[in-house]
Amino acid sequence: MLVLCALTIAGTAPAVAAAGDGTAGIESESSPVDCHADRTASADLEEPRIVELYPNPTIDDNVGEYLVVETPPETTFENLTVTDGHTTARFPDERVSGRVAASTDATVTETLTDDPVIELEGSIRLAVDGDDLELRDGDEPVDAVSYERAPLAERWHRIDPDGASETEDAASALDDVAGAERDGQGKWHPRDATCLPVSSTAVDEATTFVLPDSPEVPRETLQAADERILLAGYTISSDAVARDLVDAVDRGVDVAVLVESGPVGGTPAASEPVLEMLDAGGVDVRAIGGEGARYRYHHPKYAVADDRVLVTSENWNPSGVGGESSRGWGVRVVDADLAADLEAVFWADFEGRDTEPGAAFRANATFVEGDDAADDRTRTFPTDHDATAVNADAVDLLLAPDNAEAATLELLGGADDEILIKQASIAADATVLEETVAAARRGVDVRILLDSTWYHEDENAALRDDLERTAATEGLPLEVELVDETDRFEKIHAKGVVVDREVAIVGSANWNQNAFENNREVLLAVHGTEAGEYYADVFEADWEDDPWSLPFGLSVTVVVALLLAAVVGYRYVSFGTERAVGRGRSAE
Numbered sequence: 001m002l003v004l005c006a007l008t009i010a011g012t013a014p015a016v017a018a019a020g021d022g023t024a025g026i027e028s029e030s031s032p033v034d035c036h037a038d039r040t041a042s043a044d045l046e047e048p049r050i051v052e053l054y055p056n057p058t059i060d061d062n063v064g065e066y067l068v069v070e071t072p073p074e075t076t077f078e079n080l081t082v083t084d085g086h087t088t089a090r091f092p093d094e095r096v097s098g099r100v101a102a103s104t105d106a107t108v109t110e111t112l113t114d115d116p117v118i119e120l121e122g123s124i125r126l127a128v129d130g131d132d133l134e135l136r137d138g139d140e141p142v143d144a145v146s147y148e149r150a151p152l153a154e155r156w157h158r159i160d161p162d163g164a165s166e167t168e169d170a171a172s173a174l175d176d177v178a179g180a181e182r183d184g185q186g187k188w189h190p191r192d193a194t195c196l197p198v199s200s201t202a203v204d205e206a207t208t209f210v211l212p213d214s215p216e217v218p219r220e221t222l223q224a225a226d227e228r229i230l231l232a233g234y235t236i237s238s239d240a241v242a243r244d245l246v247d248a249v250d251r252g253v254d255v256a257v258l259v260e261s262g263p264v265g266g267t268p269a270a271s272e273p274v275l276e277m278l279d280a281g282g283v284d285v286r287a288i289g290g291e292g293a294r295y296r297y298h299h300p301k302y303a304v305a306d307d308r309v310l311v312t313s314e315n316w317n318p319s320g321v322g323g324e325s326s327r328g329w330g331v332r333v334v335d336a337d338l339a340a341d342l343e344a345v346f347w348a349d350f351e352g353r354d355t356e357p358g359a360a361f362r363a364n365a366t367f368v369e370g371d372d373a374a375d376d377r378t379r380t381f382p383t384d385h386d387a388t389a390v391n392a393d394a395v396d397l398l399l400a401p402d403n404a405e406a407a408t409l410e411l412l413g414g415a416d417d418e419i420l421i422k423q424a425s426i427a428a429d430a431t432v433l434e435e436t437v438a439a440a441r442r443g444v445d446v447r448i449l450l451d452s453t454w455y456h457e458d459e460n461a462a463l464r465d466d467l468e469r470t471a472a473t474e475g476l477p478l479e480v481e482l483v484d485e486t487d488r489f490e491k492i493h494a495k496g497v498v499v500d501r502e503v504a505i506v507g508s509a510n511w512n513q514n515a516f517e518n519n520r521e522v523l524l525a526v527h528g529t530e531a532g533e534y535y536a537d538v539f540e541a542d543w544e545d546d547p548w549s550l551p552f553g554l555s556v557t558v559v560v561a562l563l564l565a566a567v568v569g570y571r572y573v574s575f576g577t578e579r580a581v582g583r584g585r586s587a588e
Helices: 170-176 217-221 239-250 272-281 336-350 356-363 371-376 406-413 431-441 457-474 513-517 528-544 556-567
Strands: 047-053 066-076 081-082 088-090 095-103 118-119 131-137 142-147 154-158 184-189 199-202 203-210 228-232 254-260 284-288 304-306 310-312 326-333 354-356 388-391 394-400 418-423 447-453 479-481 494-500 505-508 521-527
Touching: 047 095, 047 142, 047 217, 095 199, 118 505, 131 394, 142 154, 217 310, 217 326, 228 239, 228 336, 239 254, 239 272, 254 272, 254 336, 254 406, 272 356, 284 304, 284 336, 284 356, 284 457, 304 336, 310 336, 310 505, 310 521, 326 505, 326 521, 326 528, 336 394, 354 521, 371 513, 388 528, 394 513, 406 431, 406 494, 406 505, 406 513, 406 521, 418 431, 418 528, 431 447, 431 457, 431 513, 447 457, 447 528, 457 479, 494 528, 521 528
Parallel strands: 095 118, 228 254, 254 284, 418 447, 447 479
Antiparallel strands: 047 066, 047 154, 066 095, 081 088, 081 131, 131 142, 154 184, 199 394, 203 326, 203 388, 228 304, 284 354, 304 310, 310 326, 394 521, 418 494, 494 505, 505 521
């Protein structure tokens, strides 16, 4: 048995729908994520063993901390004890089968787990900074586990290589599972966070679009809803989107919105009136985050509108979906199975213990003027790339921290001819970058397009230089370019990949480990040559953009000055980078 993490969906949220009937896409075997702990007794188990630990709950003094023991059928705890080498607690003399949680404060523990709970006799503490625990039957040791520092509100789940199937390489299985830090024989995973496999659905068609070219697509998607709109985002400050949501409520649509409670630098001031409008208009608004939150940042950008699924790289702001600044990628798919899968994720996040109603959030939030002040400008850009309905074979729903990293690595690892990557920034230690370089080493042509906004400039330039040196030294087919502001968009904010022009990944995950391991991110991998060619064409146009293409709105004086500089042989090109991992702009 491979026990990784438990999926808990609070309240009346619908159960996670089964994956669609699609035969294309990522196979479930390649994403070995089994999140449902088997609570029945294992006939093959000979002795009790520790399979789960919760040393650091969000309760003062860690009251309610517990360990979970898995037992053979009809096990009697006659002489069983648990010790950390300093103190010892005894299990009650009871007969159990399967999993049971053991705690010195059973009443509190019962509120923290779905496992049956028994109360230990004596005293033992699960140390937050790490510990060694041993189960003993009398004087005989029967099991032992070790763990390092316990993150707040995260559970340690045992992963036993002996429990892997005969056809599955256990080490590979450990590496392929996205989500918490690998630690000895176990993994840490946030309590109540989802832990889902890739969901693959057969589809016939998808609508591919990019921003700022097609800001009408997100709004049309919301405006067409008849029954439900579930909108998830990092931030929301678009009056137009807010009006669309309130109008939907007025025509009888059930509308819910979930946003991040603690964006980097604070919640944009432009969000406050928008959140007020939504609350006043009958939209069910919640904010997710705070101490012990399931995710570092709630960073997806998607909407479920009836059976339509819209996923983008852009925030619900004028500069993002509003088409006033960013180069972003988006896709819309109409499919009931895919919509049901993403709806289940939405409700799991929306109804979690770490969310609060919009009014309560606004009362305590700090709204700050910041980069969103640029949204006060009304800018327009040409439509060089129309939204296009394309044939598709399948769509994979990728989630972080659940499975997105493993799925992306698999797609990159399967590339034969070409990988095109468009990112605001890439962290030098990202596993997806390592896999990309590995692809170049086996002869795959790789091109990477990065942003050059001032807050990305230094790190992206340094990464470009490092990769170019590696490519030159090893003779790799690997190129990196940084794109400056043009008359077609202001900055790159896309988080996209095209593999062999046969599959495109579109979504919210920046290429850094924080995004893949700690954030809630949502992406779609769209399989089909028409989708791949669409995003590849956009990539090519941005890659080949004339270096003399001037930023929108430059004065005639500046134009003349630049031309004079060219005459005397001076040429200035601004390259730049986006900040990488951490609590910086990687969370845009």
